[in-house]
Amino acid sequence: MSEQTATPPAARVPRRRSLYRTVLSLAAAAIVAASLPFSVVYVDALSKHSAGVGTTRIVHSASGQRRVTVISTRTSGSLATTSGVTPAAAGPATSTSPVSVTTRSS
Amino acid sequence: MGHTSQHIFWFASRATGIIAMISLAASVALGLAMSARLARRPGFPAKLRHFHESLTLVTLGLIVAHGGLLLFDSWLRPGVAGITLPFSLHYRPVFTGIGIIAGWLAAILGLSFYIRKRIGARTWRFMHRFTVVVYCLALGHVLGSGTDAHSPWMIVLLSALTAPIVFAFTYRVLPGEPPRPAVVTG
Numbered sequence: 001m002s003e004q005t006a007t008p009p010a011a012r013v014p015r016r017r018s019l020y021r022t023v024l025s026l027a028a029a030a031i032v033a034a035s036l037p038f039s040v041v042y043v044d045a046l047s048k049h050s051a052g053v054g055t056t057r058i059v060h061s062a063s064g065q066r067r068v069t070v071i072s073t074r075t076s077g078s079l080a081t082t083s084g085v086t087p088a089a090a091g092p093a094t095s096t097s098p099v100s101v102t103t104r105s106s
Numbered sequence: 107m108g109h110t111s112q113h114i115f116w117f118a119s120r121a122t123g124i125i126a127m128i129s130l131a132a133s134v135a136l137g138l139a140m141s142a143r144l145a146r147r148p149g150f151p152a153k154l155r156h157f158h159e160s161l162t163l164v165t166l167g168l169i170v171a172h173g174g175l176l177l178f179d180s181w182l183r184p185g186v187a188g189i190t191l192p193f194s195l196h197y198r199p200v201f202t203g204i205g206i207i208a209g210w211l212a213a214i215l216g217l218s219f220y221i222r223k224r225i226g227a228r229t230w231r232f233m234h235r236f237t238v239v240v241y242c243l244a245l246g247h248v249l250g251s252g253t254d255a256h257s258p259w260m261i262v263l264l265s266a267l268t269a270p271i272v273f274a275f276t277y278r279v280l281p282g283e284p285p286r287p288a289v290v291t292g
Binding site: 010017018020021022024025026028029030032033034036037039040043046047 | 216249250255261269270273282
């Protein structure tokens with residue numbers, strides 16, 4: 001009886017290969033699906049870096065040295081960027097003057 | 107109400123973009139499942155092929171609608187160049203550019219089926235392998251420039267769409283069963 005139900009060795013190899021193929025595929029799918037939320041964080045960091053959110057730069061112009069602050073707001077995914085300009089002599093403690101930011105909310 | 111009507115084309119573009127992503131994922135997953143021979147029931151592959159072809163055409167239509175609707179958005183004002191030329195749109199140029207490349211690639215690879223006889227089955231099959239790249243680019247586009255990319259429901263949706271594609275792709279790439287010897291009858 002046991003001789004009849006036993007799988008022949010030749011058939012065992014493809015079966016095992018199929019099993020390892022399925023397991024590896026499932027593992028790959030699970031890893032990618034689980035890491036996708038982290039990629040959102042990475043892409044967001046990348047976008048913020050390129051947009052230069054909140055960065056303050058000293059700009060030299062004909063009228064003297066000025067401090068430029070890039071303000072980027074994101075409402076419902078839309079990015080609105082504007083810059084506020086203050087004289088550099090005012091010092092780092094001084095905040096930039098209010099600037100109008102056009103944004104779009106959903 | 108005024109607010110809604112002002113952004114109606116933007117909302118519509120977002121909606122078609124999300125549906126296009128779902129449709130693209132389903133089409134790519136189906137194609138991979140067919141090439142990996144995951145569906146072996148008699149008659150089933152033919153039905154799947156028909157569905158895959160239809161779904162691809164629907165996806166292309168949705169991609170055109172997704173970009174075309176943005177033309178009428180009074181806030182973005184992309185212009186024809188902005189939605190057809192990669193990296194020319196002022197809003198998140200890298201990620202919108204990736205989306206435009208994905209759209210063009212999808213059109214080329216999807217419609218190449220209809221000139222398969224002219225270009226040869228071998229060339230077509232080689233080209234068709236790059237549909238996975240279209241999905242990867244589209245995913246990057248959604249994550250980088252999608253308005254809803256940070257919403258939990260969107261992340262869950264993207265994970266659910268990507269998992270079967272990764273599974274089918276890995277299954278397709280990994281070495282499978284050796285070809286069965288031909289059965290000699292008579």
